[in-house]
Amino acid sequence: MESQLLESEQTSLADPMATRPFRVAKNQREIDGTHTIELRPADGDGFRFAPGQFTMMYAFGIGEVPISISGDPARAGTLEQTIRSVGAVSAALCKVRRDDTVGIRGPFGTPWPVVPAVGNDVMLIAGGIGLAPLRPAIYHLLRNRARYGKISILYGTRQPADILFRSELESWRGRFDLEVLVTVDSAGRDWRAPVGPVTTLIPRAAVREGIAMVCGPEIMMRFTVQTLLDRGFDADQIFLSMERNMKCGIGFCGHCQMGPAFVCKDGPVFAYPDIEKLMRVRGI
Amino acid sequence: MEGIEKLLKEHPFFEGIDAADLATIAGCGANVRFEVGEFICREGEEANCFYAIRAGRVALELSAGNGDIVIQTLDQNDIFGWSWLIPPYRWAFDARAVEVVRAVRFDCSCLRAKCDGDPRMGYDFMKRFAKVIVDRLEAMRLQILDMYGKPTVGV
Numbered sequence A: 001m002e003s004q005l006l007e008s009e010q011t012s013l014a015d016p017m018a019t020r021p022f023r024v025a026k027n028q029r030e031i032d033g034t035h036t037i038e039l040r041p042a043d044g045d046g047f048r049f050a051p052g053q054f055t056m057m058y059a060f061g062i063g064e065v066p067i068s069i070s071g072d073p074a075r076a077g078t079l080e081q082t083i084r085s086v087g088a089v090s091a092a093l094c095k096v097r098r099d100d101t102v103g104i105r106g107p108f109g110t111p112w113p114v115v116p117a118v119g120n121d122v123m124l125i126a127g128g129i130g131l132a133p134l135r136p137a138i139y140h141l142l143r144n145r146a147r148y149g150k151i152s153i154l155y156g157t158r159q160p161a162d163i164l165f166r167s168e169l170e171s172w173r174g175r176f177d178l179e180v181l182v183t184v185d186s187a188g189r190d191w192r193a194p195v196g197p198v199t200t201l202i203p204r205a206a207v208r209e210g211i212a213m214v215c216g217p218e219i220m221m222r223f224t225v226q227t228l229l230d231r232g233f234d235a236d237q238i239f240l241s242m243e244r245n246m247k248c249g250i251g252f253c254g255h256c257q258m259g260p261a262f263v264c265k266d267g268p269v270f271a272y273p274d275i276e277k278l279m280r281v282r283g284i
Numbered sequence B: 001m002e003g004i005e006k007l008l009k010e011h012p013f014f015e016g017i018d019a020a021d022l023a024t025i026a027g028c029g030a031n032v033r034f035e036v037g038e039f040i041c042r043e044g045e046e047a048n049c050f051y052a053i054r055a056g057r058v059a060l061e062l063s064a065g066n067g068d069i070v071i072q073t074l075d076q077n078d079i080f081g082w083s084w085l086i087p088p089y090r091w092a093f094d095a096r097a098v099e100v101v102r103a104v105r106f107d108c109s110c111l112r113a114k115c116d117g118d119p120r121m122g123y124d125f126m127k128r129f130a131k132v133i134v135d136r137l138e139a140m141r142l143q144i145l146d147m148y149g150k151p152t153v154g155v
């Protein structure tokens, strides 16, 4: 029942080009330049999504950008999105205030394989803001903890001040049924945890096989996949969330094309064998 | 020496090594322990040893004017120190125990002499070390890319 729900979320909008107004319930600053916006549909109707999906967020009068959903899929009716301010649209979205209106299309795209992962060990590997698209999968796995084997969350970011969802990571680390390893690229002396790229955590993780879900900068994902393969993970058990410029979000315009695949429709979550060759082509 | 040999057998760096070679190498090793905060080596000092970490965490630090920066940490099952391989044999960083560290320290004058005396063993040993160095360089490359700062393709 639940698995059917998770697999069918992708087709939940009648007119995928119609923007739906959402009201801002909260704007929470996470780290420097990154905010989580909590939204509720202005029409009061629900909002459901599967972990890994994204929406097209429209800052009225400025523009529309794809942003992954970062909230709990079990909280129907609430949409959380975590945005890093890098340009005009993302900066405007980071500045919204309570009761402002934001346009939303979606949810779109393929989900993380939380359903096929049932019964397996799961490793989630995130880099930088890549923890945001993985957070709904983490919520789902924890809510259904008994259905999965070992779970390891590996997170890498630039420096301790850039750790996203820090208090949540700390509380997850306090659980006995979950492993959380965090590393940074450099740190001051007061940092006692690992320093080094996220790939160096993989050999230390309790999960040694099973399903891996990876999200972060593309170069980090390439090296992560290589390390996972070296550790004996099967290529078809490795899933990555890809990013490309988008316009329509539903496979019409070709903006997000990556070889034969459309990231908006065939992704953003891909099994590694489906994009392996494309990841090695420069400029795609 | 049998004690050191047993410890080394459990360390991945020595995985699959010829038993006689292991006994020879163990002859240059000694068990050491460092307390939290203790410096294991200091930048610029003579490097005449390397360590196979058995437990605990070591931070490699550089002094950067406005404070010390941890550039890497090494843990159980890691190897640290390759300055003994290349003249002028000086440590290129400070290393400090972040947790209580238990390690095997190898006297490199002893080790160099044994490798020179048995080039086959020396070659095998250098190949193992080359892997450590390459892994470390790859890790460093990712760190200095500042990959979390900006997108690298597409977007």
Ligand SMILES: Cc1cc2nc3c(=O)[nH]c(=O)nc-3n(C[C@H](O)[C@H](O)[C@H](O)COP(=O)(O)OP(=O)(O)OC[C@H]3O[C@@H](n4cnc5c(N)ncnc54)[C@H](O)[C@@H]3O)c2cc1C
Pocket (backbone or CB within 6 Å): A054, A063, A065, A066, A067, A068, A069, A082, A083, A084, A085, A086, A087, A088, A089, A090, A091, A129, A132, A133, A242, A243, A244, A245, A246, A268, B149, B150, B151, B155
């Ligand atoms: C499926 C998908 C999911 C995404 N999920 C998220 C998410 O959860 N949170 C989030 O913050 N972003 C996410 N993004 C990226 C987000 O869509 C872009 O950051 C956004 O489109 C930038 O638009 P802009 O108008 O603010 O900046 P632009 O004016 O388009 O770009 C301004 C500058 O920022 C650079 N830039 C563009 N994109 C990025 C980027 N991703 N990271 C860093 N610099 C960038 C550009 O090269 C340019 O120099 C996602 C993208 C996709 C395709």
Ligand code: FES
Pocket (backbone or CB within 6 Å): A245, A246, A247, A248, A249, A250, A251, A252, A253, A254, A255, A256, A257, A262, A263, A264, A265
């Ligand atoms: S964004 Fe238009 S085809 Fe993907």
